[in-house]
Amino acid sequence: MIIVNTIQEIRNYVREQRAQGHTIGFVPSMGYLHEGHQSLLRASKERCQTTVMSIFVNPLQFGPNEDFDRYPRDLERDAKLAEAAGADIIFAPSVDEMYPRGNGQVLTHVDVEEVTLQLCGASRPGHFRGVSTVVSKLFNIVQPDQAFFGMKDAQQVAVLQTMVDDLNIPVEIVPCPIVREPDGLAMSSRNVFLTPEERQQALVLSQALQQAEQLVQAGARDVHQIKEAVRDMIQSQPLADIDYVELLNFRDLSPILSLEQPALLALAVRFGKTRLIDNTVLTID
Numbered sequence: 001m002i003i004v005n006t007i008q009e010i011r012n013y014v015r016e017q018r019a020q021g022h023t024i025g026f027v028p029s030m031g032y033l034h035e036g037h038q039s040l041l042r043a044s045k046e047r048c049q050t051t052v053m054s055i056f057v058n059p060l061q062f063g064p065n066e067d068f069d070r071y072p073r074d075l076e077r078d079a080k081l082a083e084a085a086g087a088d089i090i091f092a093p094s095v096d097e098m099y100p101r102g103n104g105q106v107l108t109h110v111d112v113e114e115v116t117l118q119l120c121g122a123s124r125p126g127h128f129r130g131v132s133t134v135v136s137k138l139f140n141i142v143q144p145d146q147a148f149f150g151m152k153d154a155q156q157v158a159v160l161q162t163m164v165d166d167l168n169i170p171v172e173i174v175p176c177p178i179v180r181e182p183d184g185l186a187m188s189s190r191n192v193f194l195t196p197e198e199r200q201q202a203l204v205l206s207q208a209l210q211q212a213e214q215l216v217q218a219g220a221r222d223v224h225q226i227k228e229a230v231r232d233m234i235q236s237q238p239l240a241d242i243d244y245v246e247l248l249n250f251r252d253l254s255p256i257l258s259l260e261q262p263a264l265l266a267l268a269v270r271f272g273k274t275r276l277i278d279n280t281v282l283t284i285d
């Protein structure tokens with residue numbers, strides 16, 4: 001597995017691949033890889049001739065009281081998992097390489113409006129500004145044909161799709177399905193922080209989403225009623241502390257009163273110090 005740390009090296013590599021006529025697939029990540037990341041790499045490998053993965057814990061998208069310092073990191077382990085799933089090269093820059101002005105600072109930001117107002121955009125102020133700024137930098141550095149993102153971060157996909165549309169960035173955003181543990185918990189690098197008891201109670205998230213799917217299948221259309229059923233089920237677990245449960249129009253994340261299709265049912269819930277997100281897209285058959 002080739003690992004490079006500088007912008008110059010990854011640019012040189014991509015230039016060589018392009019000279020051979022290869023298309024470039026790109027999987028941006030913050031590392032500490034799991035099967036979710038590997039599914040993105042496999043999707044890229046299927047569709048593109050060269051697959052670049054970036055591993056960068058981006059300080060710009062973390063709030064002052066969030067978990068930037070304790071975010072799990074293990075590049076050696078990541079390199080093995082990335083190689084097994086088909087990555088050709090890892091770009092793992094330092095904070096100074098990405099932000100040479102120092103202290104993770106930039107004077108230019110990319111701000112996507114409207115689709116950042118709700119969900120994680122509301123509960124993590126500045127988060128999506130950090131995401132869209134670093135992803136536009138990464139797109140400029142790697143210049144991929146296609147970029148692969150997990151639907152676990154459904155709002156992130158909406159924000160980045162809006163960014164590439166509005167700024168005419170020549171990359172296709174490819175959303176990929178959520179990968180779950182056998183018991184239903186959505187895979188996340190942050191799952192390692194859960195105590196066994198929190199891990200057990202966190203199963204309620206996927207169960208509550210499934211229950212909502214069943215309610216809709218049985219004819220429920222009232223958004224308030226569906227959200228309340230999800231909240232009640234999550235709150236039955238004493239360690240669960242709800243940040244949000246929202247049901248929005250899937251296309252533009254605008255509020256809805258009664259179920260339209262497709263609709264995004266998204267939630268963020270804390271278990272101890274660990275904040276987990278999950279979602280499902282509700283459709284009416």
Ligand SMILES: Nc1ncnc2c1ncn2[C@@H]1O[C@H](COP(=O)(O)OP(=O)(O)OP(=O)(O)O)[C@@H](O)[C@H]1O
Pocket residue numbers: 028029030031035036037039040148149150151152153176177178179180186187188189190191
């Ligand atoms: N369970 C999953 N299924 C599919 N894609 C995933 C999953 N988890 C993360 N991804 C995707 O992997 C990419 C990199 O995400 P990231 O490195 O932040 O991993 P993460 O596990 O989501 O971390 P965390 O949950 O701690 O934010 C993103 O596009 C994200 O949506």
Ligand SMILES: CC(C)(CO)[C@@H](O)C(=O)[O-]
Pocket residue numbers: 028029030056058061131134135153156
């Ligand atoms: C897209 C991303 C790599 C930007 O730092 C991050 O938000 C993530 O891992 O989802």
Ligand code: BAL
Pocket residue numbers: 030061062153
């Ligand atoms: N996958 C989103 C990265 C974050 O939580 O900051």
